[in-house]
Amino acid sequence: MRPKQFDLGLPIPSGTLLLFLGIFASTVKADLSLTVLVSFDGTNGRVPEAALIQGRDGAFYGTTMLGGFYTNYGTVFKVTTGGTFTNLISFNNTNGASPQAGLIQATDGKLYGTTYQGGAHGDGTVFAISTNGTTFNSVSFDPDFDGPNAVLAQGPSGDFFGTTEYGGTNHEGSVFKMTPSGMVTNLVSFDGTNGSYPYDGGLVMGADENFYGTTQSGGIGFDSSVFYSGWGTVFRMRTNGTLTTLTLFNGTNGAFPVGVLAQGIDGTLYGTTGYGGIGFDGLPYSGSGTVFKITTNGTLTTLAMFNGTNTGANPFAGVIIGTDGNLYGTTQYGGTNYPPSPNAGTVFRVTPDGTLTTLVSFKLPDGGQPIGGLLQGSDGNFYGTTTIGGINGMGNVFRLTVPGVEAPKLQVVANSGAPILNWIPLAGRTYQVQYKTNLNQAAWNNLGGTIIATNRIATISDPTSPDSQRFYRVALLP
DSSP: OOOEEEEOOSOOOTTOEEEEOOSSOOOOOOSOEEEEEEEOOBTTBBOOOSOOEEOTTSOEEEEESBBSTTSBSOEEEEEOTTOOEEEEEEOOSSSOBOOOSOOEEOTTSOEEEEESBBSSSSBOEEEEEOTTSSOEEEEEOOGGGOOBOSOOEEOTTSOEEEEESSOTTTTSOEEEEEOTTOOEEEEEEOOBTTBBOOOSOOOEEOTTSOEEEEESBOOEEEOSSOEEEOSOEEEEEOTTOOEEEEEEOOBTTBBOOOSOOEEOTTSOEEEEESBBSOOTTOOTTOSBOEEEEEOTTOOEEEEEEOOSSTTOBOOOSOOEEOTTSOEEEEESBOOTTTTTSOOOOEEEEEOTTOOEEEEEEOOTTSOBOOOSOOEEOTTSOEEEEESBBSTTSBOEEEEEEOTTOOOOOEEEEOOTTOOEEEEOOOTTOEEEEEEESSTTOSSOEEOSSOEEOOSSSEEEEOOOOTTOOOEEEEEEOO
16 A cells, blocks of 8 residues: 655745645635534444544544444444544443543554443453454453543553543542553552543653643642642653643643643644632622633733633633644534524633634524634634534534635754754654655655654654755555
């Protein structure tokens, strides 16, 4: 199978910053439009609570917490950009139940995820399934690792890292490591002071190869006016389990962070709190959630606050960074249709300076109450799920086209004669950067080794001389 190759048709002169269409063809979107791709009916799943991922084959993969052939144990599904749906597995409690988190596609090509319940001990599982659904394996957790309900992260060594809501020495949650062979090790036991009950957010590996995550409660701190505890934390963890608390939420700057963090190209982390902020009454703690950014040394900035009505309420998923540099996410409740219509939630955009715009206010039966976040697909469109609505009222998969938002681009930055190439990859995929000094050359030369995408931004530098000229392309390997 030949790799997909994305050619760049211009040279890179020294001392310039150029943007090229590198990985996918760009389309300019004229109108904002929402399209329902799948409506769940119970037998094919219901109540999808997690964000989708786009696989190496271009299809989208996700989970439903309930439904399936066994009624209420949940599913793993596949859907194409055209809406063709395939149920890959229906959980039966013995092999897992209630998958609340999304999936990752690991370096072996399989999909990995967690179920909150079920398995041999009833305390949840980690599972692996092939993209055609023909092979399935799972590891059952016991009370020491109780309630895995967050998306996994795969480290450079191939090990998997994740969180449990309960379990650990203090039964307030844990961070665990699992080898590809299924051996599970506890790395962190939360105890309240360093956080409690990490919920749904999971871990993200930063550019520094440390993991970053959130706990929905816990943490103890003090400000000049009030002692506070229990509003949640953002933490950093080294691969050996060394934990550092980066910030403590105090209600005014947010409370109950649960979504996966996103890291920008400059290293800054972005996330949401499901509650907190300042509400209509001007009082602290009374808001309906926030969007924040935080540096890796713990400097926290609140970018936006939700008001509970037209701007939305309770963003229980994290944000993603779109190709236009803005943040995109969902709120479970609120929107311009509430009141008097159902409290159906929103899709929102936040600019880097904190300007909040409601893009979609859901109204039934098109969908409603999205708990999972968004994914920007290789076509530049946004994809997501809603937990209710659709033809059968059991949730749906949707595509959102946003005007002016294009497909991913390759960025080439001149850096003292050593250009740095950055691009937005598909998670877990393998890439090879190649170059020519003259387009009439017959063969492309490899620049460095292959790169496995573990972060939102893939990057490589080219130590060329200042007066050199090169043409680049990025090959997506099978």
